[in-house]
Amino acid sequence: xxxxxxxxxxxxxxxxxxxxxxxxxxxxxxxxxxxxxxxxxxxxxxxxxxxxxxxxxxxxxxxxxxxxxxxxxxxxxxxxxxxxxxxxxxxxxxxxxxxxxxxxxxxxxxxxxxxxxxxxxxxxxxxxxxxxxxxxxxxxxxxxxxxxxxxxxxxxxxxxxxxxxx
Numbered sequence: 001x002x003x004x005x006x007x008x009x010x011x012x013x014x015x016x017x018x019x020x021x022x023x024x025x026x027x028x029x030x031x032x033x034x035x036x037x038x039x040x041x042x043x044x045x046x047x048x049x050x051x052x053x054x055x056x057x058x059x060x061x062x063x064x065x066x067x068x069x070x071x072x073x074x075x076x077x078x079x080x081x082x083x084x085x086x087x088x089x090x091x092x093x094x095x096x097x098x099x100x101x102x103x104x105x106x107x108x109x110x111x112x113x114x115x116x117x118x119x120x121x122x123x124x125x126x127x128x129x130x131x132x133x134x135x136x137x138x139x140x141x142x143x144x145x146x147x148x149x150x151x152x153x154x155x156x157x158x159x160x161x162x163x164x165x166x
Contacts, residue, residue: 001132008068009061014053018061021051026080029072033062037080084125084142093124096141098155099163103131112139112155119151 002023009015021027027035027042035042035058048055065071088095100108109128116123121143129137147166156164 002130002134005071005074008071009064012057014051014057015061015064017051017053018047018058021047022075022078026078028078029062029065029075031066031076033059033066035062081127083127083140085127085140088142092144094143094145094147094166096143096147096152096155097163097165098139098141098161099136099165100139100160101162102160103129103137105160108139108160111158112141115151115154116141116143119148121145121147121151 005019005023006016009019022029022035025037027037027047030036035044035047044055044058047058051057065075084091084093085095087093098112109126113123113126122145123141123143125140125142127140127142129139131137152164152166155161
């Protein structure tokens with residue numbers, strides 16, 4: 001899906017950058033063509049500054065989104081989810097990052113969280129990047145416990161796991 005969305009902006013790397021930012025941050029486009037997060041409008045100039053593009057690129061991207069029924073359906077309904085990952089150091093939380101070889105395989109989240117439960121580790125948040133929207137999806141598990149070495153080894157030994165970090 002991610003590649004299909006970017007293909008629609010194949011001739012414009014700047015518009016592709018805008019689309020990536022919207023998807024990464026969960027920014028939506030309202031019926032008036034404004035970029036919003038919930039009910040808060042995000043000025044085009046701020047988005048343009050973040051991406052080092054002209055604000056007209058943002059404007060033309062939102063116009064293209066509203067002109068395409070599939071993109072309109074996606075970007076008028078997308079929303080962001082608050083993440084504890086950046087707060088982890090402040091709140092003394094642990095972020096377990098798991099990179100997998102086949103992110104679309106069934107049962108990854110269930111198996112990893114099951115292993116944590118078997119070790120009596122309480123989970124504060126689980127975030128799974130969608131393999132349709134990112135090239136290298138990861139699973140993030142945020143917990144308030146220190147993770148024992150044997151737990152990390154057990155997760156690392158799962159057949160689909162490429163790398164484990166925290």
